[in-house]
Every structure is written in C-alpha cells, then in structure tokens.
Amino acid sequence: MDLQEKLVSSFMVFENQGKLDLDSSVHDIRTKAITAFEKQGFPTKRDEEWKYTSLKSVLKHDYSVFPKVETAIEFKDVKKYFLHEIESYKVVFIDGVYSSFLSSTTHDGYDICLLSAAIKNPKYKMVIDNYFNKIVDKNSSVSNLNTAFSTEGTYINIPKNTVLPKPIQIVNFYTGSEKEILLQPRNLVVVGENSQCQIIERHQSLSDNVVLTNAVTEIFVNIRANVDFYKIQNDNENASLIDSTFVQQKEGSIASVNTFSFGGKLTRNNLEFYHEGERIESHLNGISILDKKQHVDNHTLVKHQYPNCESFELYKGIYDDASIGVFNGKVIVDQEAQKTNAFQQNNTILIGDKATINAKPQLEIFADDVKCSHGCTIGQLDESALFYMQSRGIPAKEAKALLLYAFGNEVVEKIKIPELKSRITKLIANKLGVKLGFEF
Amino acid sequence: MLKIKNIHAGIEDKDILRGINLEVKAGEVHAIMGPNGSGKSTLSSVIAGNETYEVSEGDIFLDGESILELSPDERAHKGVFMSFQYPVEIPGVSTTNFVKTAINAKRKAHGLEDLPAKDMLKLIREKSELLEMDRKFLSRSLNEGFSGGEKKRNEIFQMAMLEPKLSILDETDSGLDIDALKIVANGVNKLRNKDNAVIVITHYQRLLDYIVPDFVHVLHEGKIVKSGGKELALELEAKGYDWLK
Structure with missing residues (x-):
C-alpha cells in the first residue's frame, strides 16, 4: 500500500477515534480536504509547480501518522534550539503533541495557545469559522492533506491595537520515538487592526530517524497591522519539510516572512501573499546555504489585487557539493492593481562543481501603470575579490567564507530581532565552517 | 630585502614579463x-602572488627566502603588501571589520592572540587620522561606492594598519586629485623607515614629486630597459618613453 492509500484509509480510523471534531464545522472542511487529496494525490514532477522537486525519495517511507503519547524532554537538552536570550511566548510540540512543560502560552488580552483547544472551544468558533482554511490553496494536495489530518498547531489571535511585548516562538521537536514519522502541524495567526507581532518558527529533529513534516500556516494581517515571521530551517539530514504559508493582508498592513534554510534533506517552501486592500507592503526574504545532497525549493507567489501596494522579494542561495536549489517566484499584478511596485531579486552563488540552481522568475502583469522588476544572477565567487583579501593576509578559506557571508548579509540585515540576527549569523558561520572574528 | 631573479611570467600562452x-x-x-x-x-601581481599569472622561469626572494610557492596570504604574513590599482568592492563587509580580520589573520600566522579590541580601535583611530580619512568610511562596506580617491586612501590606510616590510603601490596616483595625492603620499612617507621598502609603480612622474624614489626603473615589453636615479623620472616626463624603445 503506498503512502497516499495509507493516509486515505487512516482518515477513517482517525474519524472513528473521534479525533476529528465531528460536531464542528472543521469536520466538514477536513472531509472535503481528504476527498480532494484522494483525487489529487501527491504532486509529481509532471506537475509544473513541482518540476524540479521530486517527493519520491521522501514518500517511500512507511510513516507513522498518529502522534503517540508525549515524550519528555529536559529544557536544558533543547535550550539551544530556542532563542533563549530573550523573553518570549513559546508554543512547543514534541512528536506532534503539545508540551505544556516547555511552553509558555497566554490568554491575557490575546490568545497564544493550541489550535486543537481553539477549535473545540465555542468561544473561538467565530474566529475559526472566519479564518480556518480560508486562504489555503485548495489545489495544493499537500495542503489538503494537512487540513484533513492536522489536529495540533499554534493558534494566535491578537485583537486590535495590541503590540505584543515579546516575540512568539513555535518549536516542533521530533524525538525519534517512531522510526519514520509524518508530522502535520497547523498554525492559524490572526492579527487585528493596528496590532503587531513577531513570530519565530522552527522544526527540529533530535534523532537520526526519518521525519517528514507537512506544515501549513495561515496568517491574516488586518488593517495597518504589522507581522514579522521568521522560519529557521536547520534540521538534520533525515528530516524533510514541506511548508506552506499563506498570508492575507488588509489595507495599510505590513507583513514579512523570512526563511533561513541551512539544513534538512529536502525542504519545500510554498509562500503565498494575497492583497486585500490598498497601501500594503509585503516582504519576502530568504537565504539558503546548502551542501552535500540537500535540496531546497522556494516557491513564492505575490498576488497584487489592489492599487498602490508594494512587494519586495529577496532570495539568496549558496550551494556547495551536489546540493540543489530551486527558486520559483511568481508575481501577479491584476489589472486593478495600478501603481504597484513589485521588486524581485534572486542571487545565487554556486560553489560545488555539482551544485544546481533552477531559477524561474514569473511576472504576470495586467496593469499598465506599475513598476515591476526582477533580477536573477547566478555566479561563482569573485576571484579578484578573493585575491584582494588574500593579499591582505586573509587565508583563502576565511576569505571565501567572508565573501559568502557578505553575500548573504543583505538578507540577515533584514532581521528585526537583534538576538535572532546574531543567532542566524552564528548559524551561517557554522554552516560555512569558519569562526569569524566579529559579528555583522 | 627583495630579490627578483630573471622572472618570466605570463597569462595562459602570452608572455608578459621576459626576464626581470x-x-x-x-x-x-x-x-x-x-x-x-x-x-x-603584472610584476606587482606576481610579487603579491596572484595565481592568474604563471611564472615560467626565475625566482623571487624575500629576505633570502623564495616566496614563489607561497600563497598571497602567506606572502602578506611575511610582510608583502600591494596597493591595488583597482581596489575591489566588497559589499557587506565594513572597512573596520575587514582590517580587523586581516590584522588578526596575520597575528595568528605569527602565533599571536587577536589584538584586543581596545588596541585595535586605537590603532584604527591613529592610522585613519594619518590618512585624514572621514570616519564614516570605516563603517561603510569596503570600497563600495567610494570614489577613486577614497579607494586609494583606503588602500594606504590598510597599509598603515598592516605595517608591511615591502609595499608595492600599483598606480596609486591614478584617480587622485592633487590634494588627495598629497595626503596619500604624505601617509606613505610617514610610514617609511630604515627597515621597510616601497616599490612605486606609476605611469607618470607626478607621484614621484611627493614620494621621492632612490631608484627609477623603466619597464618595456617585460624587461627593465633602463635604471637610474630620481632624475630619470624627470627625463621620462620630458621625453616620453619612445626614446628608450
């Protein structure tokens, strides 16, 4: 039985176990989603959107689908995966199960808690009805799969005129309790008018067992709200991730999603922004630093549907050994979206002789009074810069690292949490195998 | 200090230096x-160790030791410095951080600890004042968006920081107006002492009014065709190069 069949038949077991909120409207959504997934199946390379990313190698495993009981983790053992230098709210999952011990949630003035609890609580019914699964791409089979099965994730609901005093960290740990596991976290983020929040999300495997995470996040950014989202992808080599993040923005809002991909076997990031109002600003930033046979695919979409909005997209990649990068950046500017500014930049350095990048900027512009640009560069390390640095006494290895560092710095500079910036800087230095004598 | 013996070098199949x-x-x-x-x-690149050029014959000695097999950074650690004709822009690395990295790399090669931050700052202040550099350039990305003159001044600032034994100034005067030229030359002169040496590579005599050479050599088609004292530079200025060909 292949994974698709297994999942479809598991759904009924799931239902029988009463895990699927049978009496809520969410159940109907799940039923529709599994039907759609059954029809669509997992994407293959024949699908245009998956042309350069084959899921074959990650789908061949016999994944456990249902999370088991909680495995305990000591904070000291996983402290390094948190941004522990600063105060934060924490929503932590271990093998897909909420860990109240490691978490720090709140209902004081705003809700930062579990999606499962929010779905069951009548108090949140209106929010769930209004927002759950509303902007997920129904043509995406992996997102449908998540919708059908996701029982756990983070629920963030911030009312209007509220600035969160500290960032929120969402951390998903996998302990290796199963030999091969499929995790499907689901996050719902609703940020009210004039409100602001910062979110850091991380998936971290703590063993060498195989894990596939199929995560979906919906983010609703209301009028003049400001949301800053950071994704840290530095998992080990048996961990794969399919992340689908959908952002809907209302008038005058600012949203940024920053993706840092350094680890993992296969990572696919689907990131989609939808504009529902004027004077919106969207920022999409990413940096991928890969080696060995790692594969990272960044698939982005910005849909400009209203006039006077701006989007800024900057993705950088450094690929060593036989690693593979994919960048597919789609920008759609509807006819109504006059005075749009949409800028896209994708820069790649290939270091490994067998490293590959497949870059595909896709601009579909139907309005005439717009400023849109895209730039795509693929290069190697600048030899003259290397010689220059060496001539000043900096050894080749450090000179290379410094140049690569500088190359990625433009993205790192966009991080608004100083402690996170310094953490990412260190992760990059580690990944490039150098100790830098200073911090940017 | 430096001894160049019958150096032949070129790029791919093209001979450029023919026995220097x-x-x-x-x-x-x-x-x-x-x-x-x-x-x-080409001569300055070969001394500094640029691997783009292939040395087919001859040898280069620094303090009696051949440096031909050494990488550019190893040569720098031994005290070779080259001021580039076209300094490279490195976006994302500030001048200060770059210089710190270079100094500490050299110290490491000599088995020394990193220079304490306080001493580093003091040194940077001292040397940047010597070159009358605007502080804001120190925190900006190395050479990015600098004018030609600012780039050259930055080169000499780095030279001052690294205190090399042998400095090669490759066309340092190009792109400099007369005021900047004086400042740069003044900086070089202040750094001169009995233990170090300077090779000034230039097309024009102008710079030599300010950095007065002990010897002038004329290079033509990859060979030194004439050597003399500082008056040779004036003669070249007046007569051009044609009479030497």
Whole structure:
C-alpha cells in the first residue's frame, strides 16, 4: 500500500477515534480536504509547480501518522534550539503533541495557545469559522492533506491595537520515538487592526530517524497591522519539510516572512501573499546555504489585487557539493492593481562543481501603470575579490567564507530581532565552517 | 630585502614579463615606470602572488627566502603588501571589520592572540587620522561606492594598519586629485623607515614629486630597459618613453 492509500484509509480510523471534531464545522472542511487529496494525490514532477522537486525519495517511507503519547524532554537538552536570550511566548510540540512543560502560552488580552483547544472551544468558533482554511490553496494536495489530518498547531489571535511585548516562538521537536514519522502541524495567526507581532518558527529533529513534516500556516494581517515571521530551517539530514504559508493582508498592513534554510534533506517552501486592500507592503526574504545532497525549493507567489501596494522579494542561495536549489517566484499584478511596485531579486552563488540552481522568475502583469522588476544572477565567487583579501593576509578559506557571508548579509540585515540576527549569523558561520572574528 | 631573479611570467600562452631582475634593499624606494602594457601591473601581481599569472622561469626572494610557492596570504604574513590599482568592492563587509580580520589573520600566522579590541580601535583611530580619512568610511562596506580617491586612501590606510616590510603601490596616483595625492603620499612617507621598502609603480612622474624614489626603473615589453636615479623620472616626463624603445 503506498503512502497516499495509507493516509486515505487512516482518515477513517482517525474519524472513528473521534479525533476529528465531528460536531464542528472543521469536520466538514477536513472531509472535503481528504476527498480532494484522494483525487489529487501527491504532486509529481509532471506537475509544473513541482518540476524540479521530486517527493519520491521522501514518500517511500512507511510513516507513522498518529502522534503517540508525549515524550519528555529536559529544557536544558533543547535550550539551544530556542532563542533563549530573550523573553518570549513559546508554543512547543514534541512528536506532534503539545508540551505544556516547555511552553509558555497566554490568554491575557490575546490568545497564544493550541489550535486543537481553539477549535473545540465555542468561544473561538467565530474566529475559526472566519479564518480556518480560508486562504489555503485548495489545489495544493499537500495542503489538503494537512487540513484533513492536522489536529495540533499554534493558534494566535491578537485583537486590535495590541503590540505584543515579546516575540512568539513555535518549536516542533521530533524525538525519534517512531522510526519514520509524518508530522502535520497547523498554525492559524490572526492579527487585528493596528496590532503587531513577531513570530519565530522552527522544526527540529533530535534523532537520526526519518521525519517528514507537512506544515501549513495561515496568517491574516488586518488593517495597518504589522507581522514579522521568521522560519529557521536547520534540521538534520533525515528530516524533510514541506511548508506552506499563506498570508492575507488588509489595507495599510505590513507583513514579512523570512526563511533561513541551512539544513534538512529536502525542504519545500510554498509562500503565498494575497492583497486585500490598498497601501500594503509585503516582504519576502530568504537565504539558503546548502551542501552535500540537500535540496531546497522556494516557491513564492505575490498576488497584487489592489492599487498602490508594494512587494519586495529577496532570495539568496549558496550551494556547495551536489546540493540543489530551486527558486520559483511568481508575481501577479491584476489589472486593478495600478501603481504597484513589485521588486524581485534572486542571487545565487554556486560553489560545488555539482551544485544546481533552477531559477524561474514569473511576472504576470495586467496593469499598465506599475513598476515591476526582477533580477536573477547566478555566479561563482569573485576571484579578484578573493585575491584582494588574500593579499591582505586573509587565508583563502576565511576569505571565501567572508565573501559568502557578505553575500548573504543583505538578507540577515533584514532581521528585526537583534538576538535572532546574531543567532542566524552564528548559524551561517557554522554552516560555512569558519569562526569569524566579529559579528555583522 | 627583495630579490627578483630573471622572472618570466605570463597569462595562459602570452608572455608578459621576459626576464626581470631587481633588488630592493631595506629603506629604499624604487619607482617602476613604463608605458601601458609594459608589464608593470603584472610584476606587482606576481610579487603579491596572484595565481592568474604563471611564472615560467626565475625566482623571487624575500629576505633570502623564495616566496614563489607561497600563497598571497602567506606572502602578506611575511610582510608583502600591494596597493591595488583597482581596489575591489566588497559589499557587506565594513572597512573596520575587514582590517580587523586581516590584522588578526596575520597575528595568528605569527602565533599571536587577536589584538584586543581596545588596541585595535586605537590603532584604527591613529592610522585613519594619518590618512585624514572621514570616519564614516570605516563603517561603510569596503570600497563600495567610494570614489577613486577614497579607494586609494583606503588602500594606504590598510597599509598603515598592516605595517608591511615591502609595499608595492600599483598606480596609486591614478584617480587622485592633487590634494588627495598629497595626503596619500604624505601617509606613505610617514610610514617609511630604515627597515621597510616601497616599490612605486606609476605611469607618470607626478607621484614621484611627493614620494621621492632612490631608484627609477623603466619597464618595456617585460624587461627593465633602463635604471637610474630620481632624475630619470624627470627625463621620462620630458621625453616620453619612445626614446628608450
């Protein structure tokens, strides 16, 4: 039985176990989603959107689908995966199960808690009805799969005129309790008018067992709200991730999603922004630093549907050994979206002789009074810069690292949490195998 | 200090240097002049260790030891410095951080600890004042968006920071207006002492009014065709290079 069949038949077991909120409207959504997934199946390379990313190698495993009981983790053992230098709210999952011990949630003035609890609580019914699964791409089979099965994730609901005093960290740990596991976290983020929040999300495997995470996040950014989202992808080599993040923005809002991909076997990031109002600003930033046979695919979409909005997209990649990068950046500017500014930049350095990048900027512009640009560069390390640095006494290895560092710095500079910036800087230095004598 | 023996070098199949011999002693300033394409920049690149050029014959000694097999950074650690004709822009790395990295790399090669931050700052302040540099350049990305003159001044600032034994100034005067030229030359002169040496590579005599050489060599088609004292530079200025060909 292949994974698709297994999942479809598991759904009924799931239902029988009463895990699927049978009496809520969410159940109907799940039923529709599994039907759609059954029809669509997992994407293959024949699908245009998956042309350069084959899921074959990650789908061949016999994944456990249902999370088991909680495995305990000591904070000291996983402290390094948190941004522990600063105060934060924490929503932590271990093998897909909420860990109240490691978490720090709140209902004081705003809700930062579990999606499962929010779905069951009548108090949140209106929010769930209004927002759950509303902007997920129904043509995406992996997102449908998540919708059908996701029982756990983070629920963030911030009312209007509220600035969160500290960032929120969402951390998903996998302990290796199963030999091969499929995790499907689901996050719902609703940020009210004039409100602001910062979110850091991380998936971290703590063993060498195989894990596939199929995560979906919906983010609703209301009028003049400001949301800053950071994704840290530095998992080990048996961990794969399919992340689908959908952002809907209302008038005058600012949203940024920053993706840092350094680890993992296969990572696919689907990131989609939808504009529902004027004077919106969207920022999409990413940096991928890969080696060995790692594969990272960044698939982005910005849909400009209203006039006077701006989007800024900057993705950088450094690929060593036989690693593979994919960048597919789609920008759609509807006819109504006059005075749009949409800028896209994708820069790649290939270091490994067998490293590959497949870059595909896709601009579909139907309005005439717009400023849109895209730039795509693929290069190697600048030899003259290397010689220059060496001539000043900096050894080749450090000179290379410094140049690569500088190359990625433009993205790192966009991080608004100083402690996170310094953490990412260190992760990059580690990944490039150098100790830098200073911090940017 | 520096002894160049019958150096032949080129790029791919093209011979550029065809048997250069030169000896530079501590405390001396040598000027190498010559028309475009005579091999001036190739000579400085070969001394600094640029691997783009292949040395097919001859040897280069620094303090009696061959440096031909050494990488550019190893040569720098031994005290070779080259000021580039076209300094490279490195976006994302500030001048300060770059210089710190370079100094500490050299210290490490000599088995020393990193220079304490306080001492580093003091040194940076001292040397940047010597070059009358605007502080804001120190925190900006190295050479990015700098004018030609600012880039050259930054080169000499780095030279001052690294305190090399042998400095090669490759066309340092190009792109400088007269005021900047004076500041740069003044900086170089202040750094001179009996233990170090300078090779000035230039097309024009102008710079040599300010950095006065002990010897002038004329390079033509990859060979030194004439050597003399500082008056040779004036003669070249008046007569051009044609009479030497």
